[in-house]
Amino acid sequence: MTAPTNIATGLARIGSFIRAEQWRDSDVSGLTPTQAQILIHLAQRGPARVTAVAEEIAVTQPTASDSVAALVRKGLIEKRPDPDDARAVSLHPTRKGKRAADALTLWPDALLAAADTLAPEEQAAFLKGLTKMIRTLQSDGAIPVQRMCATCSFFRPNVHADPAKPHHCAFVDAAFGDASLRLYCGDHVEADTEEGDRNWRRFTSHASAE
Numbered sequence: 769m770t771a772p773t774n775i776a777t778g779l780a781r782i783g784s785f786i787r788a789e790q791w792r793d794s795d796v797s798g799l800t801p802t803q804a805q806i807l808i809h810l811a812q813r814g815p816a817r818v819t820a821v822a823e824e825i826a827v828t829q830p831t832a833s834d835s836v837a838a839l840v841r842k843g844l845i846e847k848r849p850d851p852d853d854a855r856a857v858s859l860h861p862t863r864k865g866k867r868a869a870d871a872l873t874l875w876p877d878a879l880l881a882a883a884d885t886l887a888p889e890e891q892a893a894f895l896k897g898l899t900k901m902i903r904t905l906q907s908d909g910a911i912p913v914q915r916m917c918a919t920c921s922f923f924r925p926n927v928h929a930d931p932a933k934p935h936h937c938a939f940v941d942a943a944f945g946d947a948s949l950r951l952y953c954g955d956h957v958e959a960d961t962e963e964g965d966r967n968w969r970r971f972t973s974h975a976s977a978e
């Protein structure tokens with residue numbers, strides 16, 4: 769097997785484990801994995817339109833709409849007029865929905881514990897590799913744009929001489945290393961194409977500070 773095939777096999781194994789755990793949890797919560805993901809998303813990140821939710825959790829809009837309808841029927845979320853567009857609605861978790869979301873976990877404890885067994889430099893290399901793979905999938909149009917450092921207008925890759933913290937986040941004005949690369953960040957603002965491409969070249973070239 770080639771290295772890419774081995775990597776794909778490993779990711780698929782982990783994906784299968786996550787899906788199995790999510791379906792096991794659904795026996796307890798009464799929510800499908802997609803419904804649970806939407807409820808957690810709204811509880812943690814605030815009200816959103818269904819199109820935005822579908823993009824965030826990487827499902828089609830009809831799939832998200834079906835899950836939203838089920839969550840509304842269960843009294844876990846409600847639709848309210850969107851303050852920015854009178855013709856649109858945004859989804860809000862109800863009090864019951866917030867309590868239900870608190871009881872749900874996004875990631876299996878066993879998976880987090882396994883990731884925690886990696887040495888700090890292994891975690892940093894893993895995150896950098898995942899960032900590269902996800903960004904490539906985005907560029908190919910295979911997945912929607914993720915709210916991650918690599919596509920963020922606040923990202924300043926490889927601008928510091930400190931090899932432990934070569935990057936800079938202009939939003940919080942702080943240096944950080946590969947182990948702190950975010951694959952989801954609520955403060956993300958998508959960089960324009962030119963800025964994003966420039967950042968990407970700098971990130972992948974291992975350039976040191978000028």
Ligand code: SF4
Pocket residue numbers: 915916917918920921922923924936937938939940950952953954955956957
């Ligand atoms: S705002 Fe968030 S996504 Fe953007 S560079 Fe800072 S930490 Fe990364």
